[in-house]
Amino acid sequence: MNKIAVIGAGKWGQALASAFRHKCNVVITSRTKRDIEGFVSLDEALEYENIVMTIPAQAVREWLHKHYGFKNHNILVASKGIEASTGAFLNEIYEEFVPKSNLTYLSGPSFAKEVLLGLPTALVLNSHNRMVATGWSEVFPDFIKTYVSTDVIGAEIGGAYKNVIAIAGGICEGLKLGENARASLISRGLVEMARLGREFGAKEETFLSLSGAGDLFLTASSKLSRNFRVGLGLAEGKTLDEILKELGEVAEGVGTAKALYTISKTNDIYLPIANEVYEILEGKDPMESLKDLLNNRRR
Numbered sequence: 595m596n597k598i599a600v601i602g603a604g605k606w607g608q609a610l611a612s613a614f615r616h617k618c619n620v621v622i623t624s625r626t627k628r629d630i631e632g633f634v635s636l637d638e639a640l641e642y643e644n645i646v647m648t649i650p651a652q653a654v655r656e657w658l659h660k661h662y663g664f665k666n667h668n669i670l671v672a673s674k675g676i677e678a679s680t681g682a683f684l685n686e687i688y689e690e691f692v693p694k695s696n697l698t699y700l701s702g703p704s705f706a707k708e709v710l711l712g713l714p715t716a717l718v719l720n721s722h723n724r725m726v727a728t729g730w731s732e733v734f735p736d737f738i739k740t741y742v743s744t745d746v747i748g749a750e751i752g753g754a755y756k757n758v759i760a761i762a763g764g765i766c767e768g769l770k771l772g773e774n775a776r777a778s779l780i781s782r783g784l785v786e787m788a789r790l791g792r793e794f795g796a797k798e799e800t801f802l803s804l805s806g807a808g809d810l811f812l813t814a815s816s817k818l819s820r821n822f823r824v825g826l827g828l829a830e831g832k833t834l835d836e837i838l839k840e841l842g843e844v845a846e847g848v849g850t851a852k853a854l855y856t857i858s859k860t861n862d863i864y865l866p867i868a869n870e871v872y873e874i875l876e877g878k879d880p881m882e883s884l885k886d887l888l889n890n891r892r893r
């Protein structure tokens with residue numbers, strides 16, 4: 595594996611392209627032409643056997659329908675999110691278009707900005723096909739340590755869920771609720787994430803490591819996180835439209851909160867923090883939400 599095509603030239607696509615260039619020839623494409631190293635047309639990118647997908651979760655299904663035909667590609671899915679309109683996990687969507695054995699999912703704490711700077715990072719390659727995941731692990735540069743796992747659904751849930759808890763983390767910070775509140779929020783968020791994981795057959799250990807706790811601790815406590823910044827904006831009383839316009843980048847927690855709300859109601863799974871985040875995004879006052887969450891009558 596020494597030639598890779600990255601699809602989606604946003605922050606994560608460009609950071610991964612630069613990381614893979616340490617060992618491979620890399621091209622990159624996106625829906626609008628960009629003046630960046632290795633930019634090619636989508637048709638040319640789809641001729642590559644090894645493809646990295648960084649298209650936001652809410653756009654994936656439509657993109658695959660419009661542009662994709664399977665040609666024995668090995669695909670590394672690097673996006674994190676759950677489809678808002680259906681509650682489908684990314685692996686379910688991709689598996690409609692690509693055989694399971696050709697799919698690997700990237701997870702773990704990794705701000706694009708730090709990867710671009712070559713700072714030490716540890717990530718997990720999750721696939722039902724351990725050999726394919728190991729193949730991907732070999733193309734990462736030395737500053738990125740990689741682990742291989744077969745818990746695809748655990749990684750999917752960890753990567754998507756932490757974005758919603760990161761919004762809650764930003765709200766907590768914006769409302770100046772203190773460090774105690776933040777630690778409680780993050781640890782109860784982890785419990786919630788693992789509870790959902792159990793329902794879908796994920797392994798408990800996945801949530802205790804990079805794909806769960808690791809990514810959650812990072813994102814729910816840092817202004818580098820776009821989702822955290824959405825929470826800060828909500829605490830300041832800005833509308834979601836204003837916040838997303840200012841952000842100018844994707845914040846997957848917004849769509850994923852809606853998906854989790856649907857999953858929680860449909861399957862009767864108790865996900866209190868995620869559901870409060872969804873209600874805040876729908877207009878509930880964050881302070882009211884907080885009182886509801888911290889009320890001792892609720893468990």
Ligand SMILES: NC(=O)C1=CN([C@@H]2O[C@H](COP(=O)(O)OP(=O)(O)OC[C@H]3O[C@@H](n4cnc5c(N)ncnc54)[C@H](O)[C@@H]3O)[C@@H](O)[C@H]2O)C=CC1
Nearest residue numbers: 602603604605606607648650653673674705706843844846
């Ligand atoms: N930025 C980061 O630190 C990390 C991001 N991710 C995940 O990677 C994914 C992408 O994030 P970023 O690149 O940071 O976002 P971004 O906002 O910087 O870029 C998104 C890219 O997707 C493209 N895009 C948006 N809608 C599209 C559509 N309908 N069809 C085709 N292309 C479309 C945009 O043109 C842009 O190139 C997200 O799922 C995010 O959660 C994962 C790990 C780290």
Ligand SMILES: O=C(CO)COP(=O)(O)O
Nearest residue numbers: 702703704705819820821
């Ligand atoms: O997934 C990420 C870090 O692991 C990026 O988080 P944000 O999308 O919130 O910036």
